[in-house]
Amino acid sequence: MATEKKLTGGSLLFNVLEQHGVEHVFGYPGGAIMPIYDALYDSNVEHFLCRHEQGAAFSAVGYARASGKVGVCFATSGPGATNLITGLADALADSIPVVAITGQVATSAMGSDAFQEIDIFGLSLACTKHSFQVTDINDLAKVLHQAFAIALEGRQGPVLVDIPKDIQLAEVNGCLDKLVSLKNKVKLPPANVGSAIALLNQAKQPVLYVGGGVGMANAVDELREFASITGVPSVSTLKGLGAIDPEDENYLGMLGMHGTKAANLAVQQCDLLIAVGARFDDRVTGKLNEFAPNAKVIHFDIDTAEINKRRVADAAILGDLKVNLPALAIPLSIATWQDKCQQMKVDFAWDYNHPGESIFAPAVLKEVSDKMPKNTCVTTDVGQHQMWAAQHMLFDDPSNFLTSGGMGTMGFGVPAAVGAQVSRPTDCIVAVSGDGSFMMNVQELSTIKRFQLPVKIVLIDNAKLGMVRQWQDLFFNGRLSETDLADNPDFVMLANAFDIKAKLISKKSEVSDAIEDMMNHDGPYLLQVKINAQDNVWPLVPPNTANDKMMEST
Amino acid sequence: MNNYQLMIKADDKQVVLERILQVARYRGFLISGIHAQVNTGTNIGTIELLVRSERPIELLVDQINKLIDIKEVKVDNSASQQCIA
Numbered sequence: 215m216a217t218e219k220k221l222t223g224g225s226l227l228f229n230v231l232e233q234h235g236v237e238h239v240f241g242y243p244g245g246a247i248m249p250i251y252d253a254l255y256d257s258n259v260e261h262f263l264c265r266h267e268q269g270a271a272f273s274a275v276g277y278a279r280a281s282g283k284v285g286v287c288f289a290t291s292g293p294g295a296t297n298l299i300t301g302l303a304d305a306l307a308d309s310i311p312v313v314a315i316t317g318q319v320a321t322s323a324m325g326s327d328a329f330q331e332i333d334i335f336g337l338s339l340a341c342t343k344h345s346f347q348v349t350d351i352n353d354l355a356k357v358l359h360q361a362f363a364i365a366l367e368g369r370q371g372p373v374l375v376d377i378p379k380d381i382q383l384a385e386v387n388g389c390l391d392k393l394v395s396l397k398n399k400v401k402l403p404p405a406n407v408g409s410a411i412a413l414l415n416q417a418k419q420p421v422l423y424v425g426g427g428v429g430m431a432n433a434v435d436e437l438r439e440f441a442s443i444t445g446v447p448s449v450s451t452l453k454g455l456g457a458i459d460p461e462d463e464n465y466l467g468m469l470g471m472h473g474t475k476a477a478n479l480a481v482q483q484c485d486l487l488i489a490v491g492a493r494f495d496d497r498v499t500g501k502l503n504e505f506a507p508n509a510k511v512i513h514f515d516i517d518t519a520e521i522n523k524r525r526v527a528d529a530a531i532l533g534d535l536k537v538n539l540p541a542l543a544i545p546l547s548i549a550t551w552q553d554k555c556q557q558m559k560v561d562f563a564w565d566y567n568h569p570g571e572s573i574f575a576p577a578v579l580k581e582v583s584d585k586m587p588k589n590t591c592v593t594t595d596v597g598q599h600q601m602w603a604a605q606h607m608l609f610d611d612p613s614n615f616l617t618s619g620g621m622g623t624m625g626f627g628v629p630a631a632v633g634a635q636v637s638r639p640t641d642c643i644v645a646v647s648g649d650g651s652f653m654m655n656v657q658e659l660s661t662i663k664r665f666q667l668p669v670k671i672v673l674i675d676n677a678k679l680g681m682v683r684q685w686q687d688l689f690f691n692g693r694l695s696e697t698d699l700a701d702n703p704d705f706v707m708l709a710n711a712f713d714i715k716a717k718l719i720s721k722k723s724e725v726s727d728a729i730e731d732m733m734n735h736d737g738p739y740l741l742q743v744k745i746n747a748q749d750n751v752w753p754l755v756p757p758n759t760a761n762d763k764m765m766e767s768t
Numbered sequence: 769m770n771n772y773q774l775m776i777k778a779d780d781k782q783v784v785l786e787r788i789l790q791v792a793r794y795r796g797f798l799i800s801g802i803h804a805q806v807n808t809g810t811n812i813g814t815i816e817l818l819v820r821s822e823r824p825i826e827l828l829v830d831q832i833n834k835l836i837d838i839k840e841v842k843v844d845n846s847a848s849q850q851c852i853a
Contacts, residue, residue, distance in 0.1 A: 335783065339790045344836045347782060364836055519830035 219388040223354050223381045224253030226388075227315065230358040231259055236286050238636050240264050240273040244290025245330060247317025249382035251288075262636060262665060265657035267294050269629040271301020272655065274312050276633030278305075279616045280591050280643075282432065284365050285312045285633060291319055292330030295376070296337065300623060303341040305372035307620025308453060309430055311365035312372040313358075314342075320380040321349055335376050343371030351384035369517040370430055402518060402532040410512045410529035410542055414444070417486035417510075419551045422446045423469070426453030426619065427491015427515060429612025433535035437490060438462075443543040447555040449477040451492050453619040456609035464552060466559055470498040471755045472601040475562035478753075478761040480555050481506050490514045491535060494524040495620070504760035514538055564606065571721050572746040575599065575674050576606045581729055582644065582672060583607035590614065590642040591634045595627035595651030597681040599674040601751045603646045625654030628671065632658055635667040642670065642733075649675040649702050659712040662738050670732050671709075671740040676747040677702055684750045688765070689757070709740040720744035771800065772825045773847035776815040776832065777840040780806045784837045788815065791831050797821040812839065818847075 221229065227250060231239070240262045243251040254261055264270040267289040274285030285305075289298050295316040305312045319328040338345035344364045346357045354377070361373040414420065422444075428437045434457050441448055441458060448458045449469040458465045467474035469481055481487065487509040492498070499505040502524060513520070513527035514535055521530045531538045568574035579602050586592075592607060593616040594600040600617055609615040616634060618626040631645035652673055662669055683697040709716035715735060719728045719742070732739045753764040778784045785804060792799055801818035819828065825848070829841050 336786070339783065339787055340794065369834075517834070519827075519834055521830075523827065523830075 220385040221388045222253060223351050223384050224249040226354055226386055228253055228257035228259055230355055234362045238262060239286040239288055240270040241288030242267050242270055242294060244294045246291035246319055246379050247288060249379060265660045267297030268300055269655050269658040271298045272626050272629035273633035275301060275305050275310050276593060276616055276630030277637045278310050278312055280613055280634035281637035284362060288315045290317045292332045295334035296332055299337060299341055302372045304618055304621040304623045306341055309370050311370040313361050313365055314372060314374045316376045318376045318378040321378045338374045342374045345374040347376040348381050351381050351386045405531040405533055405538055406529040407541055410531055413486055413510050413512055413529055414544060414546060419484045420446045420486035420488060421480050421484040422448035423487050423489045423492050424448055424450045424454040424457045425490060425492025426451060428454060428457040428535060431491060431535040433539060434611060436536050436539040440539045440543045444546050445548060445552060447480055447552060449481060451498055452604055452617060455604060455615050456612040460608040463556060466555060468604055472751055475753055476558040478764060479558055482762040484509045486510050488512045493520045500755045500761040501758050573722055573725060573743055575602050575745050578725055578743055579603050580606040585729055585733055586644060587642050590644060591638060593627045593630040593634060593645045595647045596622045596624045597648045597651055598751050599646055599648040624651040627651060629655050629658045631669045632661050632667060635669050644670045644672060646672045648680060649677060649699055650679040659714060663712045668737050673705060673740060673742045674745060675742050676745050678747050705742045714738045714740055716740040718742040769820050769822060771849050772819050773844040774817040775842045775844055776817060778813045779837040780811040780813045781837040787835050788832055792819055792828060795828050795831050796823050797828050
């Protein structure tokens with residue numbers, strides 16, 4: 215009679231990961247997670263050593279967003295685990311499916327202030343969709359299956375599983391559990407389709423307000439079909455960019471604080487706002503009680519808690535967008551409104567004329583966008599360069615624009631690009647960064663070097679924390695406070711130290727050749743683009759102001 | 769400021785009470801009282817939560833309902849009241 219094979223908790227972890235199709239993980243080892251790293255030796259999962267746990271978390275986020283799969287990251291107990299938190303918070307804010315595995319001190323030592331012990335389970339409550347701490351080896355497989363189910367079910371999000379060292383070492387029956395479904399799924403009320411159809415038929419000036427939920431629901435085709443059949447002019451949130459074809463004649467661009475004038479004016483004038491996978495975020499609405507003041511609202515979402523949270527919905531359509539969008543796709547007679555919106559788009563088109571020899575970042579990013587191959591995935595950091603990328607680069611799918619939307623986390627761009635490149639090794643990956651953000655996870659250049667990832671980095675360098683400087687100039691009487699970064703390192707030399715080819719440009723005449731050189735280079739490349747430190751992002755809706763009262767320059 | 773009483777049923781899982789309290793605080797509800805007990809036969813916990821807030825109770829109900837271990841959240845209207853402060 216054959217003896218049933220025993221596995222350690224660490225080996226069981228990798229078996230379950232493989233059961234869920236996980237091929238790549240990002241992490242950093244340490245004392246309390248050593249049995250898992252020992253089991254890694256015998257697994258088929260490929261591990262990418264990052265140089266900081268925050269880098270590992272963002273790489274997992276980038277991996278998930280670029281591929282549609284669950285991103286997985288590992289960290290040890292104590293500081294390793296706490297270093298994951300910003301990445302998990304980022305994943306929670308942007309609804310990204312990530313499973314984080316943390317090592318923990320042995321159960322016998324827990325609660326004794328042991329070396330590298332922290333209550334990561336407690337810390338996780340505010341920055342994960344759900345979390346577990348495994349204190350019985352017999353629960354490990356079930357918990358891990360639940361973690362994947364929860365990360366992907368409904369509104370996606372990060373799940374943390376904390377595994378004490380003795381559980382990683384304990385032996386358990388080698389039989390793998392079946393994949394589980396969730397017991398307490400939120401029951402959604404029926405979609406208010408009748409009311410929504412009536413609102414659509416009554417509308418003279420409807421606008422489609424597209425959010426990140428469309429990409430998360432894998433409903434890009436259904437959304438485009440809805441937009442095509444109804445003909446409703448559309449606008450996008452930062453995270454929704456790519457869901458609507460940017461060449462669609464009825465698409466007006468991004469709305470909100472740095473949205474296009476056409477998008478914001480159309481929303482302010484509309485009589486029906488059709489929110490799809492969007493949550494009326496404060497950066498979108500400006501002054502909430504003056505946002506789309508004359509509009510009725512149809513709100514499509516998967517999350518009951520988003521309905522009526524910041525704006526009352528006249529018709530709530532809860533559930534899967536892939537099912538619900540086709541149910542409301544009816545032709546509308548709105549030609550006059552379409553013409554008006556298309557005329558606004560022409561009247562308020564971007565102007566790339568920029569006097570002088572200094573480089574104009576919007577024009578650079580537009581040229582990168584024009585020259586990048588199809589299916590290029592762009593990541594950004596956070597700040598002025600992020601808004602310029604959102605405004606001036608075109609994306610044909612949400613999985614091709616990865617930016618930290620809800621959390622606005624500086625340091626996101628380079629590690630997210632690492633994750634994106636690992637998930638899509640044959641696609642071009644471009645990280646657009648700023649000199650402030652870049653320095654926040656600069657150690658991940660070492661990950662790029664280690665794995666020879668051909669990531670292209672466009673570093674918009676104004677030697678400032680540019681967005682904060684812009685706000686200090688505009689709203690704090692020019693009292694600049696701690697936003698000068700004139701002592702930045704030599705970025706070309708820094709990149710070269712990681713065996714990354716790099717070039718600095720500072721004049722308009724250098725831009726086109728430099729972009730060509732970067733795109734034609736086989737390996738990783740850093741293009742440092744010096745710009746005028748006084749350049750601002752326009753338009754700008756000042757805080758607590760209606761979106762039609764935007765500033766366009768000073 | 770409004771007073772509300774919530775009746776919550778939840779699986780008896782790790783830190784479920786901490787999760788409920790964290791959500792209530794973060795979403796802008798002050799906790800006036802709490803009573804919790806577990807049916808050891810069914811492993812289902814029952815929590816009566818008294819909260820105060822300027823915000824509508826639906827905001828909290830929806831957020832607690834999203835917690836994975838929650839089975840049911842009801843507002844006890846007979847015990848909830850609006851205070852004129």
